[in-house]
Amino acid sequence: xxxxxxxxxxxxxxxxxxxxxxxxxxxxxxxxxxxxxxxxxxxxxxxxxxxxxxxxxxxxxxxxxxxxxxxxxxxxxxxxxxxxxxxxxxxxxxxxxxxxxxxxxxxxxxxxxxxxxxxxxxxxxxxxxxxxxxxxxxxxxxxxxxxxxxxxxxxxxxxxxxxxxxxxxxxxxxxxxxxxxxxxxxxxxxxxxxxxxxxxxxxxxxxxxxxxxxxxxxxxxxxxxxxxxxxxxxxxxxxxxxxxxxxxxxxxxxxxxxxxxxxxxxxxxxxxxxxxxxxxxxxxxxxxxxxxxxxxxxxxxxxxxxxxxxxxxxxxxxxxxxxxxxxxxxxxxxxxxxxxxxxxxxxxxxxxxxxxxxxxxxxxxxxxxxxxxxxxxxxxxxxxxxxxxxxxxxxxxxxxxxxxxxxxxxxxxxxxxxxxxxxxxxxxxxxxxxxxxxxxxxxxxxxxxxxxxxxxxxxxxxxxxxxxxxxxxxxxxxxxxxxxxxxxxxxxxxxxxxxxxxxxxxxxxxxxxxxxxx
Numbered sequence: 001x002x003x004x005x006x007x008x009x010x011x012x013x014x015x016x017x018x019x020x021x022x023x024x025x026x027x028x029x030x031x032x033x034x035x036x037x038x039x040x041x042x043x044x045x046x047x048x049x050x051x052x053x054x055x056x057x058x059x060x061x062x063x064x065x066x067x068x069x070x071x072x073x074x075x076x077x078x079x080x081x082x083x084x085x086x087x088x089x090x091x092x093x094x095x096x097x098x099x100x101x102x103x104x105x106x107x108x109x110x111x112x113x114x115x116x117x118x119x120x121x122x123x124x125x126x127x128x129x130x131x132x133x134x135x136x137x138x139x140x141x142x143x144x145x146x147x148x149x150x151x152x153x154x155x156x157x158x159x160x161x162x163x164x165x166x167x168x169x170x171x172x173x174x175x176x177x178x179x180x181x182x183x184x185x186x187x188x189x190x191x192x193x194x195x196x197x198x199x200x201x202x203x204x205x206x207x208x209x210x211x212x213x214x215x216x217x218x219x220x221x222x223x224x225x226x227x228x229x230x231x232x233x234x235x236x237x238x239x240x241x242x243x244x245x246x247x248x249x250x251x252x253x254x255x256x257x258x259x260x261x262x263x264x265x266x267x268x269x270x271x272x273x274x275x276x277x278x279x280x281x282x283x284x285x286x287x288x289x290x291x292x293x294x295x296x297x298x299x300x301x302x303x304x305x306x307x308x309x310x311x312x313x314x315x316x317x318x319x320x321x322x323x324x325x326x327x328x329x330x331x332x333x334x335x336x337x338x339x340x341x342x343x344x345x346x347x348x349x350x351x352x353x354x355x356x357x358x359x360x361x362x363x364x365x366x367x368x369x370x371x372x373x374x375x376x377x378x379x380x381x382x383x384x385x386x387x388x389x390x391x392x393x394x395x396x397x398x399x400x401x402x403x404x405x406x407x408x409x410x411x412x413x414x415x416x417x418x419x420x421x422x423x424x425x426x427x428x429x430x431x432x433x434x435x436x437x438x439x440x441x442x443x444x445x446x447x448x449x450x451x452x453x454x455x456x457x458x459x460x461x462x463x464x465x466x467x468x469x470x471x472x473x474x475x476x477x478x479x480x481x482x483x484x485x486x487x488x489x490x491x492x493x494x495x496x497x498x499x500x501x502x503x504x505x506x507x508x509x510x511x512x513x514x515x516x517x518x
Contacts, residue, residue, distance in 0.1 A: 005029065005037040006180050009047065009170065014178050021052075023167035031166055038168060043206070044183070045175040049168045056143040056165045057151060063136050063159035071132040072096075072104030077113045077123065086120035136160070218508040222391065222498065225485045226373050229393055232417045233371040238395065241353050243374035249280045251341040253352040255318055256359070257432035258461040260332045261340045265348065272377050272388075274344035282342065283311045309363050309467075317465035327464040346377035350394045351432070351476065355462070358398065358474065362467035367399040373481060384493045391481035402473035404435055407455060411439060411477065415452070418484065424449060433476060434459050443487065450487075453479035 005026070012025045022034050041047045059067060069075070075096045080087045093101040105121075108114045113128050114121050135150050139160060145151050154160045183203035184191075191197040219227075230240070254266055264270065317326065319338075325331030347353075350372045357370050376392045397410070412423055422442035430436040433456025441452040455477035463474060482494055489510060495501045 005033060006041055009037055009041060010176075010178055010180055013047065013170065013172050013176070019169050019171045021167050021169055023165065025170075034168065038170065041180075042173070045173045046177060046180070047170055047173045049170045052167050052169055054165050054167070055162050057139045057145070057154075057160045057162055058143070059136060059140055059160055060158060063154070064140075066133055066159065067136040067140050071107075071130050072100040073107035073111060073113065074104070074128065074130040074133065075100045076104035076108045076121075077128055080108075080114050080121045081123050083121075086117060086122045089116075089119055089121055092121065132159075218510075220507055221485050221489050221491075221510050222481055224510075224512060225488065226391070226481060228418075229373055229481070230371075232414070233395065236369070236414070236417075238369040238371040241350075241357050241370045241372040243350055243353050243372045245353075246346055246375065246377070247274060247344055248347045248352045249283075249341065250343045250345060251283060251315075251318070252355055253345055253347055253349075255322065255336075255341045256355045256462065256465075257351060258321070258459055259431045260322065260334065261337060262334065263431065266340075270379050271348055272346040272379055274346070277344065279339065279342040280344050282315055285309065285311065309359070314359065314465060314467075321461045321465055327460050329459075329461045331461070348378055349376050349478070350374055350392045351478070354394060354396045354476065358396070358458075358463065358468065359466045361398060365469050365472060368397075370396045370398075382495065384495070387482075387494055387498060390494075390498070392478055393481050394476070394478040397475040398468075398472060400469075400471055400473070402457070402475060404457065407437075407457065407475045407477075410475065411453075411455060414477075415439070415441060420452065425455075428454065428456075430454070430456055432459055432462050433457055439477070439479075452483070453477055 008026070012020050022029070022038075026034055038047065038049050042049060066072070070078070076092065079092065079095045087095075092105065096104065105114075109116075111128070112124060115124050116122075132154075135145060135154065136159060139145050139151075139154070145154075151160070151162070155162060181201055184200050185203050187197060187202065191200065233240070250261075250266070254263070255261070259265065319336045319341075320326050321329060321331050322336045323331060323334065325333070353372055353374075354370060361368055371394060373391060373393050375389055377389045380386045380388055382388060395414070408425060411425075415421075415423060420441040424440040424442075425437045426440065428436045428438045436454070436456035438451055439453040439455055440449045442448070443450045455475070458474040458476055460470075463472065464470065468474075482497060485491070486494060486497060489497075491497050496503065496506075
């Protein structure tokens with residue numbers, strides 16, 4: 001069909017003085033067929049064409065009825081006019097129909113064509129102009145109307161529907177010819193043997209043609225930004241923490257961080273609790289391997305030469321520092337409930353992992369740098385900027401003689417690697433850090449200061465029960481992975497970045513990211 005249409009296009013141009021419209025010359029040909037024929041001729045520069053889009057109007061069944069028989073209000077007027085002594089209101093539906101009586105009566109009153117005289121309707125004029133009918137007849141003939149307000153009004157009244165029409169304006173090209181000569185796409189052995197290659201017209205190669213897209217996997221934007229963060233941490237000498245446990249106990253998630261058991265963050269409105277099993281064991285060493293030994297026992301770190309740690313003493317010290325205070329602190333002065341600490345929760349932050357790693361570090365205290373990037377869960381209302389699950393980027397530095405000034409200096413170096421060079425620090429409160437600071441960065445694109453993270457120095461009430469030396473200090477800071485990703489890719493609704501509303505085309509086509517570059 002496409003090859004036949006190319007000949008018809010050339011013939012139509014030969015008979016025309018100038019350009020032709022595809023909608024007029026080939027009204028019954030579908031879009032795909034006409035586009036294929038035009039592309040074929042256009043690639044040989046036999047024609048040039050331009051796509052033109054326009055909206056046309058089509059009458060609904062009700063609109064067609066009005067165009068043929070008159071509007072509802074005109075029918076009401078005519079019925080009242082024919083009743084010389086007036087028409088009873090109750091008889092109107094029997095004459096013009098229920099729909100015309102219901103719609104047309106109010107419209108006729110509004111136009112001032114009829115009036116009410118007790119229970120009768122009387123005309124106020126001898127003749128009327130049925131504007132609605134005239135407008136619809138114009139649209140029926142031309143598929144449009146010169147006044148856009150008329151189209152909007154008739155569409156609102158559901159008398160017309162609008163639809164998009166694609167047509168092409170076609171003109172003769174520099175290589176136009178009335179006859180279409182088929183071009184050979186392949187040089188065959190028969191052409192070489194017979195010498196036909198000397199006379200046939202060979203189709204030239206199009207080296208600018210786009211290749212067919214290759215189906216392949218694609219990294220999610222979050223994974224690309226996560227990779228950049230990991231590279232920054234690795235080049236600064238950090239070790240990645242294992243974050244494979246989404247479920248934690250209240251002890252590791254809250255109590256070990258010196259978060260009181262009455263803290264609002266532990267409410268059901270903020271935290272997801274696990275109902276089955278209802279509670280976990282007290283803190284204990286994790287096995288290094290999942291398989292059993294030949295004698296049926298599970299290997300422990302101690303059995304494989306790792307330093308032994310007293311988890312029972314750790315539990316008691318954490319409990320005591322909450323209830324009565326210890327290590328120079330007066331504590332919170334409340335009865336510590338074991339059952340609250342053993343509840344299972346979906347971790348609300350990766351700081352639970354940092355706590356576990358710092359406790360392991362206490363067996364062999366030394367300078368260390370840890371980081372993690374993984375998913376956390378909060379019982380929050382989902383909106384354009386909040387999700388019930390998101391990713392947290394966290395860094396921890398343990399060393400001797402650390403100071404708050406050192407933390408500020410390190411933050412400036414760390415965020416400079418992300419391309420953020422202007423920082424401000426604001427005092428804040430966290431149960432497990434003192435002093436604590438919110439970090440703000442100046443966003444050039446938004447031209448304002450934006451909160452980009454939280455930081456602080458872990459409290460002695462958190463570190464000393466672990467067994468870490470008194471003179472060891474620990475920096476901690478964190479930020480979300482979603483916020484820098486949204487800023488980098490121009491995403492305004494977080495639900496378009498993570499969740500069931502993500503556009504797969506966006507995932508497949510988004511560019512690589514470099515945090516230090518715009």
